[in-house]
Amino acid sequence: MADTLTRLEATVRARKGGDAATSYVARLFARGRPKIAQKLGEEAVETVIAAMAGDRAEVIKESADLLFHLTVLLAEMDVPLADVLAELDRREGLSGLAEKAARPAE
Numbered sequence: 001m002a003d004t005l006t007r008l009e010a011t012v013r014a015r016k017g018g019d020a021a022t023s024y025v026a027r028l029f030a031r032g033r034p035k036i037a038q039k040l041g042e043e044a045v046e047t048v049i050a051a052m053a054g055d056r057a058e059v060i061k062e063s064a065d066l067l068f069h070l071t072v073l074l075a076e077m078d079v080p081l082a083d084v085l086a087e088l089d090r091r092e093g094l095s096g097l098a099e100k101a102a103r104p105a106e
């Protein structure tokens with residue numbers, strides 16, 4: 001999975017400043033962060049709708065759209081995918097319940 005996303009990240013980054021007439025990613029970059037963030041939100045909602053309908057095939061397609069648009073947003077913000085993966089690595093083995101219990105009281 002990391003290999004696939006790393007290749008996608010390289011393709012997406014190479015589209016920065018590219019021709020919006022021939023590249024969907026270049027068009028997204030040209031439209032800016034608000035549009036990219038909006039697309040990410042839409043794909044998240046569509047993934048949720050597919051999940052609630054119990055539609056596995058649609059969940060797979062919408063999840064791919066979601067990961068793709070997340071990759072574009074990270075590239076737009078110049079956040080390397082490796083930084084996100086490193087954060088997941090840091091959390092590895094730490095139960096979400098234990099992490100939550102260790103948070104300072106609000």
Ligand SMILES: N=c1c2ncn([C@@H]3O[C@H](COP(=O)(O)OP(=O)(O)OP(=O)(O)O)[C@@H](O)[C@H]3O)c2ncn1[C@@H]1O[C@H](COP(=O)(O)O)[C@@H](O)[C@H]1O
Pocket residue numbers: 008011012015022023024025026064065068
């Ligand atoms: N993985 C993807 C990918 N997944 C989804 N999409 C596109 O994302 C868009 C999302 O669909 P929507 O119907 O929501 O989009 P829309 O209606 O055009 O969006 P708006 O009208 O809201 O702006 C579609 O145009 C899909 O084709 C992708 N476009 C590109 N890639 C990858 O990015 C690479 C570079 O793409 P280009 O920049 O187009 O060359 C490709 O080779 C692929 O590897």
